Amino acid sequence: MEDLPPRKTLPRLDESLLTHLPPFSRLEKRQIRTILDQATSRRYLPGVAVFEEGHEAERFYMLLDGYVRVVRITPTGEQVTALHIPAGQLLGIAKAIGRDTYPATAMTATESIVISWPTRLWDTFVAEYDGFATETYKTLGHRVGEMNTRIVELATQQVEQRVANALLRLINQTGRKVEGGIEIDFPITRQDLSELTATTLHTVSRLLSGWEKRGLVESKRKRIKVCDPHALVVLSQG
Amino acid sequence: MEDLPPRKTLPRLDESLLTHLPPFSRLEKRQIRTILDQATSRRYLPGVAVFEEGHEAERFYMLLDGYVRVVRITPTGEQVTALHIPAGQLLGIAKAIGRDTYPATAMTATESIVISWPTRLWDTFVAEYDGFATETYKTLGHRVGEMNTRIVELATQQVEQRVANALLRLINQTGRKVEGGIEIDFPITRQDLSELTATTLHTVSRLLSGWEKRGLVESKRKRIKVCDPHALVVLSQG
DNA sequence: CCGGAAGTTTGCGCCAGAGCAAATTGCGAC
DNA sequence: GTCGCAATTTGCTCTGGCGCAAACTTCCGG
The missing domain is CATH 2.60.120.10 (Jelly Rolls)
Structure with missing residues (x-):
């Protein structure tokens, strides 16, 4: 091809x-x-x-x-x-x-x-x-x-707060409204997110899993959708 | 008076x-x-x-x-x-x-x-x-x-490296040669140093004590003298 | 449709360093 | 001197999150 x-x-x-x-x-x-x-x-x-x-x-x-x-x-x-x-x-x-x-x-x-x-x-x-x-x-x-x-x-912030902040910034800058939330409109890996927040991809993965269980986000491979931005704001403040 | x-x-x-x-x-x-x-x-x-x-x-x-x-x-x-x-x-x-x-x-x-x-x-x-x-x-x-x-x-760096780096920068910028080493020529507390390096005054104190035992630095209240800058450089690299 | 690579999840152990608390030292004021 | 405060030291505990390792999933090329 x-x-x-x-x-x-x-x-x-x-x-x-x-x-x-x-x-x-x-x-x-x-x-x-x-x-x-x-x-x-x-x-x-x-x-x-x-x-x-x-x-x-x-x-x-x-x-x-x-x-x-x-x-x-x-x-x-x-x-x-x-x-x-x-x-x-x-x-x-x-x-x-x-x-x-x-x-x-x-x-x-x-x-x-x-x-x-x-x-x-x-x-x-x-x-x-x-x-x-x-x-x-x-x-x-x-x-x-x-x-x-x-x-x-x-x-000053803990990893959870930093990752929440990073997500919020990303959806502000590049978020696209989709049904059920706002999606980051380009592919982003856990690794990318960890480099943004100075942590490891493992920790990011754990956090996202946790948030997904609570219904705050939905994620597939290289895709993240934020369903409940407000809850993330709360998290990002500690 | x-x-x-x-x-x-x-x-x-x-x-x-x-x-x-x-x-x-x-x-x-x-x-x-x-x-x-x-x-x-x-x-x-x-x-x-x-x-x-x-x-x-x-x-x-x-x-x-x-x-x-x-x-x-x-x-x-x-x-x-x-x-x-x-x-x-x-x-x-x-x-x-x-x-x-x-x-x-x-x-x-x-x-x-x-x-x-x-x-x-x-x-x-x-x-x-x-x-x-x-x-x-x-x-x-x-x-x-x-x-x-x-x-x-x-x-990316650990606390010890960051503190070592901060000290090195300080003696570069404001160091004054005295006998036995280079002294930071203004009063600086452990607290100040901890705000510079994003850690706690306790940790800074512990580090300085340790270094003092090894002869790398000498410190009094609000005064720090670096005796062995080269050793600090090594520490700062990890 | 299959095989491999890339991305992700999860479990487990460990430790740097924070938090708390208390003792000690040095310095300035009077 | 000595009182009182500020700075420092040190011990102990506790935990967030890293490192390692292994399994699992999704995607892509052929």
Whole structure:
């Protein structure tokens, strides 16, 4: 059998893709056209690295569709997910923070569509497009806030609370209403969830089983549906 | 008895204070003079909040001397130290990342000298002083890196490794050579160290006792001297 | 339809480290 | 000095959750 066609097809690079996204929202059609003309567009399968920790930051990216997680790999080979990035955000903006290598690895969590520009254009964008820098730094600020939260969570919460929190965040960001609850609309393994919450896949599995018995969630292989978000909120508070 | 005079006196606001600091290093004397004329200078005792999480970000700050930790307080009242800031860095730069409240509390760890400006001057600085923004964002980038590291540490390391790491970082940043080792040159309690490493003061105390028996450190009340940094490095790796 | 791989569940033992409690030490105030 | 508080030490208990191992399930390719 020949290769399945990708479910997501590369969109024609159209101004409307960017006009509603923060970094470009203040720009005129013509300016956006120029920006797009300089971009490269690419589709990634899930679980693929867009760029890797330590590599030369040659390009910066914008996630048009899909979901990316920012991971770090420890000396002993464990992966830790530091951050999740939803569609519509810039990533790999090492240049914006004065670095010339990427500080972490960006890995697609779903099939994703990403456009990118060579790093040398960064300064051009900042100089020529009013509001570009400001908006970018807002995103950055948001991420700093998230990282702060994550530190506090890791430092003070129990595993059960962290996993509940992670699930809640996931359904907020990528939840899709289905009958009987909200489902995370991309495949996610117990392993993934354990890397998000700094625990083991065994513990995650046990927790989910327990919750399933209580009717809070339903899960199949790589699929999780939250039936009772409110109960999870309670759990997440301890 | 009358109050002891502060050990640190407020310096006359002098151009030389700023010329070597990154955000201002590219500026001319005259420009720095203007910047200083608009600043307010203040001395803080240890353990005092410079600004607090959630408050309106009315001012932004630069730490001229001393040491500040950025803490978050959980709903249950525990403190978690997210970051340490050494002298010479900007802090409270909520405005730079598009926020109008401070995302965390800044608490002096030592007696400190801080100058500050009203937030409305931020845009002026960025617009008028070339390199100011760039340099600021480098600092920010550095902090993001640190936070990343902290997340990974919390997620993967054991308490002993984390405490060893924290000590090493402290002596790197604020260590003072004394005979027989390097001493952290400000008072630090077991409690402080436990908030830095997300553990309890009891565990920190036990660890330090153990290390002291092995000759790696010496400690008195609120004082810690590291005698064998290399051994700590080994411990910190697991 | 079958075989293997990937993902998941579950049982069991163990231990790092938290929680609690009490004793001890050092320091500052008067 | 000596009183009192803050910081530290130390013992004991208890448990969350990790490590290991084995069985089971679902999916996919051929």
